[in-house]
Amino acid sequence: MTTLTQSAPWQTLSSLAESVKSAHMRDWFADDAQRAERLQASACGIFLDYSKNRVTDDVLTALFDLADAQGVDAQKAAMFNGEIINTTEGRAVLHTALRNFSGNPVMVDGKDVMPEVLATLDKIQAFTHSIHSGEHKGYTGKAIKHIVAIGIGGSFLGPKIMTEALKPYRTDAVKVHFVANVDGCHIHDVLSERDHEDTLIVMSSKSFSTQETLQNTLTAKAWFLKQGGTQEDIAKHFVAVSSNVKAATEFGIAEENIFPMWDWVGGRYSLWSAIGLPISLALGFDNFKGLLEGAYAMDEHFKTAPKEQNLPVLLAVLGVWYRNFFDAQSQVLLPYYHYLRGLPAYVQQLDMESNGKLVTQAGEAIDYETGPIIWGSEGTNGQHSFHQLIHQGHGVIPVDFLMPLNVPNQDDTHHAMLASNCFGQAQALMQGKTFEDCYADLNGKGLDDAEQTRLAQHKTMPGNKPSNTILFEKLDPFTLGALVAMYEHKVFVQGVIWQLNSFDQWGVELGKVLGNQVLAGIQGDADSADFDSSTQQLINRFKQANAPK
The missing domain is CATH 1.10.1390 (Phosphoglucose isomerase, C-terminal domain)
Known part of the structure; x- marks a missing residue:
């Protein structure tokens, strides 16, 4: 057994789980009129109702004790202070420095990294302005109208999903197209509809050698040259986000159009860096900065809020509770907002790449479950397909319901229907429907008792299915930044509790x-x-x- 499973809080939770499994949330709500009011928290414009979870006050206390025993506060401080917590690669973990607006230095190996971070932000701002204003022109004198952003993993997923989620904030100056798949069909389809004279390629690869990204960029280069551009013209139509300046310049990219990356930023945390250049180009720099400001606000909340009101900590310990004490194999995210439909895929990479590990930081084999399978899609669509498994399938699948209270171009009927489905599903998962209620519904249907009993058995739903409901006023750049940072810190806390290095892969x-x-x-x-x-x-x-x- 590892020290984690031998710890006093773990043993307490194991004991509590046995008693909680025999209780039903229906009864807790009936007996405690203040439950919803007590089990809620908010920060950075995000409201969390976690009352529909299979937890008591004793369980929450034990979960917070577990976080304390595993050193969450110390590891949190180490991360923000630039200490080397990615021990297998000997690196600091400082994506938080990329959105640090405190004015305070952030030290790595005795050097303040903030001047370079802020200089890169200024460079992103200036380049974005040059594109949007038409100052930066292609080799024939045409203004840039289309951006083809080429990357893979975090270099692709973050920028793509953020620009999708913030579609109402997109600029009309340019249109951004994302390519990740090395399947030639994708890059062919995107380039075949572009005019090379008004197209800019943004290649994102720290090493400038990632197989899929490099091949797609070479294909784009061949397309550009075939259309009439020359090697010298590449400087006006290709930019790179990379730490390999030599390879980028040899490719033909002008050195002033190479944006830096740092080894203390992991790919799945890189959207806050120059990897976010396509976000700035798609939304405008002010909206990109708003995304960073929201994340910074969540960083400050995570650093300072008590555990009982700390959104990332609450979500993290609830996830540990179900993963380790209820054998929950997966966690589902259900955004009730069309533009946020990509969030489950983003959190999927963030969580599963971080905490899908076999050994502890110390190299010991793990004898407990770690990262869950993350999945999900638009809430209302899922109600007509996979929600069935959550309602009546065996096992526990915790749910995060997410919804903005207001949406762009709001149609009150549509939005009320959206909200009613979101809240109704959460209620149905918690309450279920008893056999007795299902049997009573069939009265007067002309059925004999055997048939009525048989059908009632099929219609019965056990309920007691846990969920969080996460609401926000609207999904603007600030709120999206805070929301993504919330999930980042949730994953970090779980990694600390499970004794993992959440930053290698x-x-x-x-x-x-x-x-x-x-x-x-x-x-x-x-x-x-x-x-x-x-x-x-x-x-x-x-x-x-x-x-x-």
Whole structure:
């Protein structure tokens, strides 16, 4: 057993779980008229109702004790102070410095990183203005009207989902198109509809060598040259976000159009950096800065709020409660807002890449469950498909319901229907419907008792399904920044409790290495002995199918 499972708070929670599992939330609400008022918190324009969770005051106390025992406060301070908490890569973890508006220095290895961070923000602002104003022109003198943003993972997902979520705030000056998939169909479809004379390519890769991103950028370069551009013209139509200045300049990108990255920013946390350049180009710099300001506000809340009112801490300990004491395999996010439909995919990468780990920070094998499977989609669509499993399936699937109280171009009927579905689903999951109620509903239907009993059994829903309801006035840049930072810090707290390094991703790295090896095998530059028989068979079939006819 690890020290975590042997700890006093863990043992207390194990004992409490046995008694809580035999209780129903219906009864708690009936017995406590103040439950909803007591189990709520708010910060940064975000309201959290966590009363529909299978927790008592004793459970919450034990969960906070567990967070204390695992050193959450100390690790939080270490992260914000720039200490090396990514121990396997020897790096600080300072995505929070990218949105630090306190005026205070942030030190890494004895150096204040804030001057360079702020200089990069100024550079993003100036470049965004030059594009939107038409000052930056293509090689034929045309203003830039289309941006093709090429990246993968965090270099793609964050900017794409943020610009989708903030669609009402997009500028009319340019249109941004995102490409990540190395499947040539995607880049072909995007480029085939563009005029190379008014198109700018933004390539985002820290190393300037990420396989998918580099290949898509090379394809874009070949397209640009084929359309009539020259190697010299590339400087006006290609920019890079990368730490590899040499490779970028050799590609043809002007050095002044290379935006820096730092090794203390992980890919899934990088939207706050120059990786967010496409966000600024799509929304305008002021809205990009608003996103950063919202995240900074959540950082300050996370640093200073007591655990009982701390949104990231509350969400984190509730997640630990279900993952480790109710065997919840997954967590579902249900945004009741069309523009926020990409959030589950964003949190999926953030959470599963961070906490899908086998060993503790100390290298000990883990004997408890860690990161859950994160999934979800638009709430109202899911009600007509997978909500069935949440309502009547075996097991516990905790739910986060998310909804803005006001939306752009609001139609009161539509929005009222949206809200009624969101709140109604949360209520139905908690209350369920008893066999007795289902049986009574069938009275007078002309059924005999056996048939009435049989149908009532199918209609019965146990309820007692936990959920959080997360509301905000509207989804503006500030609120979205706060919302994303809230989930970042939630994942961090869970990683600390589970004794993980939440900031490396060796599984992802292995996939990259093997992908390159297989590519070499397909192209004939690798020995067949490098591959297992199954992989070699697949390579052979692919080569045969693509051999010259």
